[in-house]
Amino acid sequence: MKELKILYLYPDILELYGDFGNIQVLRYRLEQRGIKAIIDSYSIGDIAPDFTKYDLVFAGGGADQEQGILSQDLLKHKDNIKKAIDDGVFFLLICGAYQLFGKYYKGVEGNIIPGLEIFDYYTEAIEDRKKRCIGNIVIEANLNGNPTKIIGFENHGGQTYGVSSPFGNVLFGNGNQFGALDEGFFLNNVIATYLHGPLLSKNPELTDFIIKYCLDRKYDENITLEDLDDTFENQCREQLLYRFLNVS
Amino acid sequence: MKNFFIILITKILYIILKIAGKNGGNFLGKLAYDWNSNIFHYFKIDCPIIAVTATNGKTMTNNAIGYVFKTADKKVISNIEGNNMETGILSTLLKSCSLTGKIKADYCVFEVDEGYIPIIFKDLKLDTLVILNFFRDQLDRNGEVESLILKINEFLKNYTGNLILNADDPNVARLGMANSENNNVYYFSVDQYDYATKDIKEAGEGKFCPFCNTRIEYEYYQYSHIGKFKCPNCGYGDNEIYKFATNVDLKNRCFNIDDITYQIRFNSIYNIYNFVAVITCASLYNIDKEIVRQALSEFVLNNGRLEELEINNIPTIINLAKNPTGANVSLRILNEDDSEKELLFVLNDNIADGFDVSWIWDINFDTLNNVTRIITSGTRAYDIAIRIKTSGFSPKKIEPYLDLSDAVKNLYKTDTKKYVIANYTSLQPTRKEILNFNQ
Numbered sequence: 001m002k003e004l005k006i007l008y009l010y011p012d013i014l015e016l017y018g019d020f021g022n023i024q025v026l027r028y029r030l031e032q033r034g035i036k037a038i039i040d041s042y043s044i045g046d047i048a049p050d051f052t053k054y055d056l057v058f059a060g061g062g063a064d065q066e067q068g069i070l071s072q073d074l075l076k077h078k079d080n081i082k083k084a085i086d087d088g089v090f091f092l093l094i095c096g097a098y099q100l101f102g103k104y105y106k107g108v109e110g111n112i113i114p115g116l117e118i119f120d121y122y123t124e125a126i127e128d129r130k131k132r133c134i135g136n137i138v139i140e141a142n143l144n145g146n147p148t149k150i151i152g153f154e155n156h157g158g159q160t161y162g163v164s165s166p167f168g169n170v171l172f173g174n175g176n177q178f179g180a181l182d183e184g185f186f187l188n189n190v191i192a193t194y195l196h197g198p199l200l201s202k203n204p205e206l207t208d209f210i211i212k213y214c215l216d217r218k219y220d221e222n223i224t225l226e227d228l229d230d231t232f233e234n235q236c237r238e239q240l241l242y243r244f245l246n247v248s
Numbered sequence: 249m250k251n252f253f254i255i256l257i258t259k260i261l262y263i264i265l266k267i268a269g270k271n272g273g274n275f276l277g278k279l280a281y282d283w284n285s286n287i288f289h290y291f292k293i294d295c296p297i298i299a300v301t302a303t304n305g306k307t308m309t310n311n312a313i314g315y316v317f318k319t320a321d322k323k324v325i326s327n328i329e330g331n332n333m334e335t336g337i338l339s340t341l342l343k344s345c346s347l348t349g350k351i352k353a354d355y356c357v358f359e360v361d362e363g364y365i366p367i368i369f370k371d372l373k374l375d376t377l378v379i380l381n382f383f384r385d386q387l388d389r390n391g392e393v394e395s396l397i398l399k400i401n402e403f404l405k406n407y408t409g410n411l412i413l414n415a416d417d418p419n420v421a422r423l424g425m426a427n428s429e430n431n432n433v434y435y436f437s438v439d440q441y442d443y444a445t446k447d448i449k450e451a452g453e454g455k456f457c458p459f460c461n462t463r464i465e466y467e468y469y470q471y472s473h474i475g476k477f478k479c480p481n482c483g484y485g486d487n488e489i490y491k492f493a494t495n496v497d498l499k500n501r502c503f504n505i506d507d508i509t510y511q512i513r514f515n516s517i518y519n520i521y522n523f524v525a526v527i528t529c530a531s532l533y534n535i536d537k538e539i540v541r542q543a544l545s546e547f548v549l550n551n552g553r554l555e556e557l558e559i560n561n562i563p564t565i566i567n568l569a570k571n572p573t574g575a576n577v578s579l580r581i582l583n584e585d586d587s588e589k590e591l592l593f594v595l596n597d598n599i600a601d602g603f604d605v606s607w608i609w610d611i612n613f614d615t616l617n618n619v620t621r622i623i624t625s626g627t628r629a630y631d632i633a634i635r636i637k638t639s640g641f642s643p644k645k646i647e648p649y650l651d652l653s654d655a656v657k658n659l660y661k662t663d664t665k666k667y668v669i670a671n672y673t674s675l676q677p678t679r680k681e682i683l684n685f686n687q
Contacts, residue, residue, distance in 0.1 A: 012455060017387065018609030021638070028638045045463070063392045069461070134388045135603060153604045155388050196606050201634055232637060232648065236630030239650070 003036035004214050007049055009059035009097065011041045013070060017155060019060025019094050021198030026056070029207055033226050035215070044073050051077065051084035055214040061095025061156075061196065067105065071113045074100055078116050085118060090214050091190045094199060098185065098192035099123040099158055108157075119192075121185060123158040126178075132157045137173025137195060138244050139183045143209045151202045151240055152195025160185075160194075167193050172244045189213065202240070204233045251290040254280050255349060258342045274331050277338030288334075288371035291341055291349045297356040297372060298529060301365055301400075302380030303393075304574050306332060309380060309522040310359035312547050313529050319543035320535045322354035332361045334368050355533075362396050366403040376410035376532060378525050382419040383472060384453060384610070385571040386602035393419065393453050401426045410434065412528050414521060415487050416474045418454040418464055424487065425459075434490040434532065436524045437476075438503075441496040441517050443584060444468040444475065450576040451610035457484050470517050471580060472573045491528045496520055498584060508537055511545045514554055515584075518577045552670070552679045554581070559686045564666040566682070568675045570601065572610035578669045583617040589665040591619055592655060593636070594674040595626040601672045605631050613639035620664060624648045625655035626674045656681045 008023055027037040042049045051057060062070070074081075085091060091101075099105045103122040105113040108129055115122070126132075137154045140147050150168060159177040166176070167184025175183035175194070184193030191210075193199065200207040208225050215223050241247055258276045265272045280287050300310045307330045314326040327340040337358050345351050360368060362382070379400075382393050390396065397419055404411070404426035414420045415435035424433040445468065452473025457464055462481035469475035478485035495504045498515045505527055512523055523544055530540045549555070557564045569575035582589065597603050605628045613636050622645060624632045633648040649655040656678075659666060670678040 015451070016384070016392070017604070018606030021606070021609035021635070024609070024638050028640075063394060066456075153388075153606055155604065196604070198606055198609055201609070201638070202631070229643060232630050232633045232643065232646070235648065236634060239630060 001034065001036055002215065002219065003038055004030060004055045004211070004218070005038045005040070005053065007051065007054040007057045008039055008041040009057065010043045010062070010070060012043050013066050014060040014062040014096055016062050017060070017095070017153075017196040018198050019196060022060070022092065022094070022200045023058060025198065025200040025207055026058075026211070029204070029211060029228060032228050044069070048077060048080075051080045051089060052087050054084070054089055055218050056090045056092065056210065057084065058092045059094065059097030061097065067096055067100070068113050070096075071100055071105075071115070074116060075114065078118075081116060082118055085190060088189050088217055090210055090217075091192070092210065093190070093192040094196065095156060095194050098194065099160065101190075101192055102160065105158060119185060119187070119190075120164060121160050121162045123160045125157050126159060129157070133174035133178055133194070135173055136240070136244055137175070137183070138171045138241065139168030139173075139175070139195070140171055141168035141186065141206070143205065146205075148203075148205050149237075149241060150195065150199070150206055151237060151244075152193075152197040152199050154194045155196065156194050167191055202233060202236055204228070204230050250284060251287055251349065252347060254283050254287060255342060255345065255347055259347070262343055271329065272339065273329070274333070274335040274339055276342050277331075277335035277340075280338055280342060281335050286371070287338065288368065291345060291351060291372070293351045293356060293372065295351065295353050295355055296375035296533070297358065298376040298378070299358045299360045299365070299369070299374055300378045300380070300525075301360050301362050303362065303383040303385045303571065304577075305380050305518060305522045306330070306359040307551075308519065308549055308553055309378065309525055310357060311549055312523065312526045312544065313378075314357045315547045316526060316530050316535060316540050316543040317355050317357065317533075320539045323352070324355050324357055325351060325353045326357040327359060330359060332359045333364050337368055363390065363399065365400055369403070374407070374409050376412060376529060377407070378412040378529055379420050379423060380414055380521060380525055381417045381474065381573075382453060383571055383573040384451065384607070386604070387607070388604040389602045397423070404430075408432065410532055412436065412525055412532075414474070414525070415489055416470065416476065416521070418458070418473065418477050418485065421485065421487060422458045434528055435487045436491040436521075436528045437489045437493070438470065438496060438517070438520050438524055439492065439494040440468050440476070441470060441498065441520070443517070443580065444470050448473060450612050451572045457482060459484050471577055474521070491524055491531065493520060493524045506537075508541055510541055513545075513548050516554060516577055516581050519554070552675045555679075557682070557686075559666070559682055560660065562660065562663050562666060564668060564682065566668040566670065566675075566679055568672070569669045570672040572607050575608070575611040575669055578667070579612065579616070582619070582667045583615075586618060587665055588618050588620055589667055590621045590623070590659065590662065591616075592623045592625065592659050592666065592668045592678075593632050594652065594655070594668070594670040594678045595624070595628040595632045596671055596674040597628050598673040601674075608632055608635045611635070613641060616641060620645065621662070622646050623655050623659045625650065625652050625678075626671070629655075652677060652681050656685055660685055
């Protein structure tokens with residue numbers, strides 16, 4: 001029986017906007033295909049994991065207040081994380097986790113929360129606390145040459161700059177900054193994005209893209225994933241794309 | 249003089265509204281507030297003002313306090329319809345005051361939106377504040393829970409009135425320390441009930457001690473993050489309890505406080521907390537215990553909050569759920585009932601609901617007890633269908649309908665017992681559609 005090992009980072013802290021749903025969707029789509037999902041979690045106080053031993057690492061978004069506590073802990077694992085990314089372990093990072101993998105996060109009072117500096121982008125909070133990029137969002141991403149519409153929900157005060165390779169073009173919503181043309185960061189085996197929703201719940205093609213990448217890498221093959229019954233997902237996408245973009 | 253005219257005009261409008269058979273909601277208050285935002289100052293209120301705030305359970309608790317006081321023959325002014333922002337409270341006052349702004353009552357009892365406590369009670373003297381719980385709620389509209397708690401904490405720093413706090417919610421109990429000069433802090437608590445768990449079962453807040461940032465430890469969880477907790481480092485959580493409910497029996501719908509058995513009409517743990525708050529409040533105003541007992545044995549709310557109906561002889565239970573905890577509590581009641589049942593879940597994403605529906609992923613749909621079919625509806629019918637499917641419930645037994653009347657029609661195709669969960673803007677339309685279906 002095939003299996004994928006998933007590491008879920010800080011599940012008790014980065015858990016604000018239903019991002020846990022991404023893990024549930026991954027598990028569901030793996031198990032439906034008879035693939036075992038082994039899900040380990042790591043949080044503050046746990047024994048340090050070896051990131052290179054995993055096929056997929058996931059982290060979500062959390063409350064602003066807890067971001068600082070988290071950064072200190074995450075920095076302890078910097079070298080191991082860097083090695084895992086270089087080895088090709090897939091990283092899916094949402095919102096707060098997206099920000100923490102960049103250079104830094106600059107808060108409203110000018111305080112700097114250091115990031116892992118694995119990527120060049122950086123994030124600065126907007127001065128007016130009440131101003132946040134909030135709302136439904138649709139982007140178009142390129143998944144193995146297939147332009148794919150990705151639907152999610154964004155809720156972030158941070159404005160991310162210096163992204164060399166974005167996840168997608170914004171069709172509806174804000175993106176990396178207010179009114180930005182691009183959203184997120186995507187380089188080889190790393191997708192970092194502001195999209196909640198949870199992201200994978202309405203985007204089965206993206207989920208399968210990630211699953212295929214992980215299986216191909218692990219088992220050194222070019223797998224064709226078995227189709228699943230995506231009736232609800234397709235109905236949902238059709239309804240929402242029509243609502244947001246007026247296209248069917 | 250200006251205030252006199254504002255009151256006069258709103259009173260005339262109120263008469264017109266009444267003749268037209270309308271209640272007006274926030275309308276009168278909004279009109280007056282736009283005219284003069286300092287108008288709260290003008291009211292002469294000699295009676296105690298009691299306010300109830302929380303994420304969940306405001307309407308239930310507010311109405312129950314009012315009902316208890318009325319049963320004790322007190323004259324009560326209250327925003328029983330749940331208009332709980334500044335304009336709603338103002339509407340209630342405008343309808344009840346004399347032209348000179350005098351309020352003639354024994355008690356004013358208001359439910360107040362969490363965010364509006366500092367605004368409304370800047371100018372109105374508050375006698376008792378009841379705080380039940382803080383949960384994540386419409387994050388895209390309200391922001392994170394922490395900022396809300398800090399605002400209330402700031403307000404409480406200069407407050408010396410009665411403060412009734414849920415000792416089992418770490419985010420509420422901490423507010424008892426906001427003003428060390430206030431000797432009128434009363435904690436209530438509920439003893440471990442049959443379905444309490446060792447580990448948290450549903451999404452919760454307050455994992456770290458607000459005073460020393462240490463991870464809080466729990467002896468047990470009643471629901472969400474409500475339970476017996478303590479900070480292992482600084483000892484936070486060890487409060488003296490003023491009213492403590494024991495022998496909670498949801499099947500027989502009763503519990504004990506101070507050797508009195510209270511029989512109630514509801515069967516959920518979270519309502520027990522609401523009623524213990526009510527009993528605490530009544531006790532502070534020396535309402536006769538026998539009257540409280542009797543009032544609580546009669547009290548019901550017929551507005552879709554755990555409302556029990558018979559539709560074409562099919563038992564139907566409707567409950568509002570506008571955030572994960574509300575939905576999880578509804579599912580607790582469903583799972584604690586062993587009989588076969590079907591669920592209707594209606595999810596809208598209108599402005600008042602919040603546009604973000606990701607909170608449905610914080611609902612615990614695992615191991616639903618004897619649910620044979622689930623119908624989903626609302627503007628986000630498919631989102632909730634995906635959510636439920638992913639939890640492992642067979643998609644063959646899930647039927648999404650964007651149209652609410654289609655959903656209700658199909659729900660009643662069988663005569664199995666029904667549970668209905670609806671979020672904020674979908675609650676009343678769903679309730680209406682279901683009541684219309686009753687022949």
